[in-house]
Structures are given as C-alpha cells and as structure tokens.
Amino acid sequence: MTVLHVPDGTDFSLVCDGCGMVVDHLGANLHNWELAWSxxxxxxxxxxxxxxxxxxxxxxSASGVLTFDR
Ligand SMILES: [Zn+2]
Incomplete structure (x- = not known):
C-alpha cells in the first residue's frame, strides 16, 4: 500500500517503498492521484x-535501492 488516504477521503500521501519517505497532503494540494503522480x-x-x-x-531511484520492471 503506497498511497495513504486520510479517513475523510479528501487528502492522501505517498510513501516511498524504498526508504519510507512520506509526501504529505498530495490530495489537498493536487486534488487527484493522476495529477500528483505526474x-x-x-x-x-x-x-x-x-x-x-x-x-x-x-x-x-538514483541509488538503485529500488528497481522496477519498467
Ligand atoms: Zn525512497
């Protein structure tokens, strides 16, 4: 589970699967996942x-900790 949603559904955060870094308030600032991810x-x-x-x-990504197929 990479994207964390707050209970009221108006905001979400993204968690790095490598180091656990969290980017907060994506939903509040960017309104939807597509926009946030781009x-x-x-x-x-x-x-x-x-x-x-x-x-x-x-x-x-730069350190090579995470490698994805694409
Ligand atoms: Zn990371």
Whole structure:
C-alpha cells in the first residue's frame, strides 16, 4: 500500500517503498492521484502509474535501492 488516504477521503500521501519517505497532503494540494503522480514523476519518482504502487523516491531511484520492471 503506497498511497495513504486520510479517513475523510479528501487528502492522501505517498510513501516511498524504498526508504519510507512520506509526501504529505498530495490530495489537498493536487486534488487527484493522476495529477500528483505526474508531478512526482517530474521530480524523479519512479514506479507504477497506479496508486497501488510500488513507488520510489528520487533518492532511492538514483541509488538503485529500488528497481522496477519498467
Ligand atoms: Zn525512497
């Protein structure tokens, strides 16, 4: 489970599956997963397009801690 939703469903956070880094308040700022992920991709995140993950932050991607098929 990579994306954490808050109970009221208005906000969500993304957790790196490599180091556990959390990006908070994505839902509050970007409103939906598609938009949030496209932004994170530009910031170096790698992983599945779906919210189910796995996902890795730029640091894990660069260090080779996480490797994905695509
Ligand atoms: Zn990471």
């Amino acid at each position: 932004l994170l991709r530009r910031h170096g995140w790698i992983g599945e397009r779906s919210a189910g993950g796995p996902h890795g932050c730029r640091r894990c």
